[in-house]
Amino acid sequence: MTPAPDLSIKGTATIDGATLFAPLTLTLGAGQWTCLLGGSGVGKTTILRLIAGLDTGAVFTGQITAGDGAPMQDRVAYMAQDDLLLPWATVAQNVSLGARLRGKSVDLERRNRLIQRMRLQDHMTKKPAELSGGQRQRVALARTLLEDRPIVLLDEPFSALDARTRADMQDLAVEALQGRTVLLVTHDPGEAARLGQSIMVMTQQGLTPCEPPHAPAPRHVDDLETLETQGALLRLLREAVA
Template sequence: MTPPPDLTISGQASIDGAPLFAPLTLSLKAGQWTCLLGGSGVGKTTVLRLIAGLATGAEFTGEIRASDGLPVAERVAYMAQDDLLLPWATVAQNVALGARLRGERVDQDRRARLIARMRLQDHMTKKPSELSGGQRQRVALARTLMEDKPIILLDEPFSALDARTRADMQDLAAEALQGRTVLLVTHDPAEAARLGQSIMVMTRHGLTPCQPPHAPAPRKVDDLETLETQGALLKLLREEVA
């Protein structure tokens, strides 16, 4: 894996001539988690897809650049809200999907290490229908890590999980993605307060920063500063829709 870069996306987007989001500049620090919150329809997923070089349906005017000057999209791994596992493939096959699609030889040792890291070693031959929601998301996270990219884009990957499993997955992701440049899109102020080293609230008019807690992530859910940040974020989100 190449060293994670600072990343900046600056510009504006529209759909059929109607503004999607106003001119903004979002800066991601190398090796840190940036959390992006906002209401539905303000363009958060569009930002992720622009960085990943995927189709968006929007017209973007601006630039996406890395601090090292190297291309961005080819160094990105994307983890969506839905696990997007192939229903007919086993856990082991799903984790190695990227290499197989590219016609590359699968690094079986690396795959085995990642599956063990996700505590899935007893489920390698199971199909997605045989797994719990949390186990499926761990497979998706292992597949993301299998790509070994320095830039990780997460689009509400834990929102469909129950509270306990979601907290477990947050802890696991924070540990597994340490040292990478991570952008997490979330609707959950508590999740951002637990994980964010930089936190931004996005509206159609731009970005509003929110001071993250000083404690290292993942933070305790009942830590006073974490709760204060959660409250500040909720207030910002409610003001935007008022």
């Protein structure tokens, strides 16, 4: 894997002439987790898709650059809100989909290890229709982690999980993505307080930073600084819609 770069997205986006988000500058620290929160419809997913080079339905005026100057093509792994699993493929096949589409060999040992750590080893031969929503989300997360890319974009990757599994998967993701440049979009202030090394609240007017806790991620949910950051984020989110 190539070293993870820092990233910068600068610009504005419109849809049918209406402003989606005003001019902003979002910087992602190299090898760090940046958490992006905000109300629905302010453009958080659009930012992820712009970085990933995917269609957004919006007109973006600005630039997206990596600090090392290299193109981002083939350096980005993206996990969308929808799991996007192939309904006719098994869990094992869905997890290894990226390599299969590129015509490359699959690291079966690493794939199976990820599936086991996602607690899906008893479901490897099942199709998506046989899985719960949380299990499907874990399959999608395993597929993203298997890509082993230096830039990782996560759009509410833990939202369908129960509280215990969510915390377990957060811990696993932090471990598996050590050294990557990660942008996590979440609606959960507690999640951002646990995981973020940089935390931003997004509105249509721009970005407001929130000081993260000093402890390394993943942080204890009942740590005082974590709780204080969670509270500060909730206040910012409520002010944004007031």
